[in-house]
Amino acid sequence: MAEGNQEQLRFHPVEGCTVRAEFNGGAMSSDFGPMLLRGVDRQIGLSDRLAAAIADWRHSSYTDHELGDLLAYRAFLHACGYADGNDADALSTDPVFQLALDRYPLAEKSRLASGSTFCRLENGVSKKDIYRLGQAFVDQFIASYAQEPEAIVLDLDHTVDPTHGQQAFSFYNHHYRTHCFLPLAIFEGQTGRLVTAVLRPGKTPTGAENASILRRVLDRLRVAWPDTHILVRGDGHFANPEIMSLIAERPNTDFLLGLTGNNRLYEQARPDLDAAAEEHTARCAEARRMSLTPPQATRHYCELSYAAGSWPITPRVILKAEVMAAGRNPRFVVTSLQQPEPEYLYAALYTARGQDENFIKHWKNDLFAERTSDRSFLANHLRLFYACAAYVLHHALRTQVLAHTELARAEPGTVIVKLFKRAVRVVPKKRRVDLHLPTSCPVKGLLHRASEILYRIKPPPPRPA
Structure with a gap:
């Protein structure tokens, strides 16, 4: 059967009328979410903080996209339900994503980064860049508190990330019966805030390895919060002498760990x-x-x-x-x-x-933390951080903007479906850009509330270089 005109969609008649659809709607987008994410990112300064952690090795003569724009774009993509670099190609001319990256929509110079640009970025980061990015997430966690908290709970957990190719440091793990990575995720157990995450090889970690990661996190937290009581919580994988020694030597720090029976x-x-x-x-x-x-x-x-x-x-x-x-x-x-x-x-x-299992589920299933299919381990680590950034943005949106609404405790996937996936027509004018949403939009009140809050809050000053 001939394919026919692929620019036209045919449907059965309705009350004697022929029904056809064509891809000629002009400057339209199926995603309103990036506009909300832009406001959140401007408020908490996430993409700027992450960009500052990477030493930009690129030659300025051949650079069209700033690091902050690249990281924000991929974080917005993950946060809106797009997981892969190929999606960056398809949405590089999307007018709403262009607006979210502070670009006048539809202009040729406003085209966003392609999948190949992200591939070069991912394969160009160094070990020091990855290390500093991990620290940047801890700093972002600290900055999310207006004042020093009385107590926090650090929930430690490893989660399986199955691999299906020739990724470096992908090992067979007998417990999970698959080749995999075994990333370590650290969340604050009372609030669900992400502290940081580390992509690990698929082998079971030693106590010394876990203690080494935890030591760096505790050191950074203690510099910012000298009086906060820190409770480290985890399952039996963390009940080892190295973790106990690390915590026992630190004041105002305790552990509560599962213990394997004998x-x-x-x-x-x-x-x-x-x-x-x-x-x-x-x-x-x-x-x-x-x-x-x-x-x-x-x-x-x-x-x-x-x-x-x-x-x-x-x-x-x-x-x-x-x-x-x-x-x-x-x-x-x-x-x-x-x-x-x-x-x-x-x-x-x-x-x-x-509850930590739910945080990990949101991070992996809704925000694609498992999309680690590059051959390079460092590239996969940066991909893991894209999902971390998307999680931070979603958490800030729900807790700071959507508080006391029906979506205040919703999963990221629910927020994406109910709030982000809204058709919008973009009409660029000389001195303004008009966005036309459907008249029958079922979340009109939520969108109005969110946009007003983000509009009225003054973003923090730029971080020093």
Whole structure:
């Protein structure tokens, strides 16, 4: 069958009328989101901060795009649901993206960077550039607070990033049954703010490697916030002597980490598990007698006397003695905190780290942190940072601009669909640019609120070079 005219779309008639569509609408865009992201970026200074971290090696005679524009463009693309460099080619003449990068729309000189430009950027960054970018995200996290916080929680977690080509430092990881990278993400557990992230090889990290990364983060935070209490929280991968030593030697810093069970721990846990099993049996029998639904689980929380010989200190070990219909499920955590009771430590403080999985899901699934398909490891690290920048922009938009609205706690994907994907016609004039949105726009009130807030807030002065 002949393809016909690809510039025209045909549809079935409606009430006897022929229906056709053509790609001749002129200066239109399917994305209004970049205009909101531009306001957020101007307010928090993210792209300028990241650009300052990279030593620009490019010759000025052959440079059409500033580093800040390149980083902002890719961050905006990720934040609007576009994951790849090819999308930069397709949207280089999009009038709304051009406006978001402070360019007069539709002019030939306003064309945005292409995918090949980003390829050269990604393969031109150095190890020092990547290191400074990682620090820049920590600085951005610090700058997101108006004053020194009383306490913060650093949630550490590794996440699998499957690889499918010949990427450098892609290794087979038996736990995940795939070749992968294993990036480390650090979020603030109470607010969901991104602290920083590190792209890692696919092998399981050593305690010394984790401690080395954490030390740099803690040093930078402590310079800015000398009195803030810092709680480092993570699963059993981080319960090692190196992490404990690092935190134990620092004032006003504690850890709360999962602990893998062993024979000695299971032996100490047996009496509490027996008591929990006896209580669970009695509760189930009582529920059946009363024709009620049996309880799903019975849990006891207690403190054990245990310390591994390699540990530099003697921390507290907390047991959750859980008994369910499927059997016994003992769980352990280790902490340097002295005050909270065992149940509060485990049920309130430690289990709250499960929210970190949602932050990682948003970062990976909605903002494409897994698009690391370049052969160069440094290039893939920069691609990971694109997703980090998109996450920071989304978080600032939701918490500072969309607070107390229906999207205040929405996932990035929901914000993209409900708020960003709005058709807009761009009409450039001599002294202004008019944007025409649909009359029946369902989020008219939200867009008005967001644009007014961003318009009225004075952006900070430019950062010194």
